Amino acid sequence: MARRRDTTRQEQGRAAPAGERWFAELVPGLEAPARAELQRLGARRLEPVADGVRFEAAQPARLVREARLVAAFYLALDFAVPRPKALLGDAAFRRLSEAVARVAGPHGRGTPLSGGPFDGLRLAAAGAGSPVMLRLGEALAGAAGLGFDPEAGELVVRLRPGRRGGWEVLVRLTPRPSSARAWRVCNRAGGLNAVVAAAMNELVGVRPDDRYLNLMCGSGTLLVERALAGPARRLVGVDLDPAAVTCAERNLQAAGAAERCELLAADVAELDAGLGRFDVVVADAPWGDAVGEHDANRRLYPLLLERAAALAAPGARFALLTHEVRLARRLLPAAPGWELVRELQVAHGGHNPLLLLLGRR
Template sequence: MVRPTRPPESSFPCYALTVPGLEKVAAQELEEELEAEVKRTAEGLVVFRPKRLDKSVLQLRTVEDVFLLLWGSDRLTYRADDLELFERWTAREPDWPKALQVHRSIRPPPRGRPTFHLVTQMHGEHGYRRADAAKAFAKGLAGKFPESWRYAEENADCEVWLTIDGASAVCGLRLSDRTMRHRTYKQEHLPASLRPVVAAAMVRLARLPHHGVLLDPMCGAGTILAERLAVQPRAVLLGGDLEPAALLAAKTNLKSLGQPWLVRWDARQLPIRSGSIDRIATNPPFGRQLGDPEQIASLYRRVVREADRVLVPEGRAVFLVSDIEALELAARTVKWKKQERLRLRLLGHPSYLTVWSKT
């Protein structure tokens, strides 16, 4: 008989959701910041057991949601038989009183009556509908919450998720809320604005020395700068953009974190002294934003040449682009060495996060 993975009675493992392609970076943050043991990774998901399970899990930057792992399986049948399993596993496998106790130790109790909500997600072709899975899931949860709790369609205090993806399913009690994904500092948005979790990954990959200088020459709404300030409030940062609207958005978003130097400039001709920048992290316009591939190649070539000029010897540059060939060609012209390349999926499009060192 197919059996799910059940957490040991002594403690709960957890899982985190991230942008597909960032699993390695998220796993490194879990190991370094929480001393967690990473058990496995899958697309957009990292299963881990923290050394201690407390509010520190909500301070992670490279993940968008964190859950207690209640049960999981990678042996679904794709048939309607799965529905009975969802109901039975949800009803019998988790230690629900203990799970709710852990949830309350991390998320403060509400002032009024507690509320809960169920979320069912399904990807891939199965012999049943998502609505059928949701119904089986709800039946398994019957009677698991105290009678004083009420169901809420939105803004619930407690959420239980069932995520089905192909032959895999995972059930979790959500510890995070929307602010982990969207960040409270981000008040202003621009078209194609960078997701905070990706910006946080870029900051980690830059490996900025404690007293080093970080530059984002095309800062947009300031998300990369904000993610650095969130972990090091006194960091020395420089940011700029050609568009006045971008600088205004960046100033608004950074107001609660600090105010790095923000300058209107052209990233192809920076008013910065040569060899004065330790790290660069930036997200140039994607090809579909400019439209013309020739424009992208020319832009990347000139931006990389200027980045090379201002970087210190052995400095590092982190770029997020869609046209990886144009960037790699530009990097070869200045003899940069590629340290890492990650393929991400953003808004359904392939993107590439690359790390370079100046030789």
């Protein structure tokens, strides 16, 4: 009976008992816009920690559904135990398995909080392969009615030493991280993390009368995220590679945004005034980490900055994500028409590209 009442409360979006703590894993470098988004969506008592932020929320399901700038959401629990083995003790294990059941729902079928079913449970912890961790993982999976799958389990339970002693347990609320968007039906090598794309759009500003141009759009991550963030006067994506344009088209279709966007297979160098003027330009330029690409980028980057300026309306904003940190820093002071507003170093797939926010002079 108690369980049924809980489910009903969750469905009404009033799930969280007072004082319950949640954890949002954030992309390093993008903490500030992500924290602002969390507060806008109702998170309270934010407490920044090394790789994210802890918070309270009356409607955590709303946060999970609507936040675009968070890498993953977790239910957070602190255990005053000296080592993980003690989590197998009666009281600690009961509390832990109740938390897992709250996220997983009956037999891992999911809850309004998770938004979907889970296939298997895994532990993510230093020493996850040790006998104690394996016992704990198996016991938790059994209590939740799930299989224990140390490699690919979708219900992720993270264990790590607590900040004030003891152990912290984080139960991921969704079967996949939030950056794995439902709209992504096509991916390409070098595809941008959707959380980084959403943050780039947020930092450069989302206004309903913007004419928005995504140069070198690849699979369309920036364009899709911008279309989903709100109305715009125009939304245009351009890529040299027709296969990239087809891929972006598929993702836009899946996002239900294809009809609002224009896609063009073209070389940035050849874009001219015929395309129109834009209030926002964004680009995630070629990485240049393969031999030979650096040379191509030395020719491409000046052209990119020059063409972006030519297509930019007065007062336009330009967000450029680049792995060519030294090249971009060298070119920027002499770049025609652009002044540096802000720069951020962002973590992306083991790299630390530079996010440049530029303003049209």
